Amino acid sequence: MFDQLLQFIISGITVGSVYALVGLGFTIIYNASDVVNFAQGEFVMIGAMSAIFLYGAGIPYPLALAAAVAITVVVGLMLEKFAVEPAKNASVVTTIIITIGASIFLRGAALLVWGKDIYGLPPFTKDVPISIGSATLLPQNIYVMLGTAVAVLLVRYFFDRTMTGKAIMACSCNRRAASLVGINVNRMLLIAYGVSALLGAVAGILVTPITYTSYDAGVMLGLKGFCAAILGGMGNSMGAVAGGLLLGIIESLGAGIISSGYKDAIAFVVILGVLFFRPGGLLGRADSERV
């Protein structure tokens, strides 16, 4: 029983790492531009799919991965430039529909380019399972966790220690004040989308050797990332990471113990429960409204 539990937790943390990265990407964009980007999951899909096809075209593995990340970042920048920036003063509903439109568009493009098949990536290094008791851990599981940890730390460093990161934070506090002190707000928004797309691509590349991917894999991932961000309290970046890991573990335990068919439903039941009893998210503060 204990070994089984351990196995569930291992796979939970692996999946949760992806949710954490997607949730983190969500939060970065939300903080910078007040937009909930429903196309976030598509970044994961595009990163993974580009890597698969570049590698399949004979490009050396590490180079293929790097190029895939670059492609995704370009997609993220274009999303900001052509879809979000022109609709600057739009309402919440409008921006939600715009990003959903973008996600449908990207999915349609992926369908055209790559078709409906399911693809996988080879693991980064040889697949020798490591056993802990009777639970097993693949080296790729470790890469996912390590990769996520590194990405999260780098993002923290970026926002806490670099001038650009601080400038983006300033935009999230007050865009007009930021522009008055000489921050190029549009450029900061662009960077935020780039960073967010980068995180999505990294998540996709890390996890695809384990979970495989297809043109429509982004939808659920995006929604789960949104769940993670809400669980942690919208706008709280480390909260989103914690929320993502938590969501992954709960889901994996639920799928193992209750029923795997209801795996996705469990995540949303948890979310509804949290929202009903703690409307500000687990780590969020109850906010007061200015009248």
Next chain:
Amino acid sequence: MRRLGGLYILAFLFVITGLMFPDSYYVTVVGVTIFTNAVLAVSLNLLMGYAGQISLGHAAFFGLGAYSSAILTSRYGVNPWLAMLAGLALSGTVSWVLARPILKLKGHYLAMATLGMGIIIHIFFVQADWLTGGPDGLSGIPGITVFGWPVNTDLRWYWVFGVLMLFCIWVSLNIVDSRPGRALAAVHGSEVAAQMTGVDTASVKAQIFVVSALLASVAGSLFAHQQAFVSPESFSFFFSIELVTMVVLGGLASTFGAVFGAVLLSLLPEFLLVFEDFEVLIYGAILMAIMIFLPDGLFVTTSRLITERLRGGEAS
């Protein structure tokens, strides 16, 4: 007359079209789709447009109605009208129980909660195959009879759904102009201000949530009988999004805007069919373009332009 004028014009167009083109594919087949979507969009608009509460899970109530009717009539031989009532009871209960905790939330949290609700119900449709037939759906749903008049042709379904749509629009117009409607408008403007003037905002919001769920449920029941088949696909997250898009496309807080949005988005796939593989891509692009360039919606923007033009004409 002025308040219901639009309704009369629409009713007139509906009858004329049905009489003049009884054999046209666009009237009978696409027409029914348009009317179904219009009912759903108008009911969603009550919640989104007038009360200002976003819902990304409206398709769930459509599905609850459809599955209630489908299961009760095809498996247990229940009278379709009783089955519809059962569907109403189910949707009413679910919406009533969820209304207060969900509508307490705001902005993105509300979006997340309604989205979650829709997805949970959809997953239930897919997974509970002992009851719902699972991903393959349920077939063999009998037709209905309205006062001894069997609804057995496409054209007859056109009349049934059209009448339902007109009824729905009538309900919507009347609610908007009633005391609860003004309370809703107040909630939309500012919830705190509405509370200060004595509006019980929580209960007003809950009531409109239930009304909109009930209308969607009726549409679902009829949809199940008309299609003679239901599967979870028709009630997915994407359909909820499509409904939201119809409402926003027409322009929020405009009943006829919602109808207009429903007409447009129901026709769009028909025209996009020619693009085959590019269909999804173009659909996404159109969605983005409309929202970027006409954030107030097509119907509201155009009708404002026309009014201004007319006013300008009078002045000169």
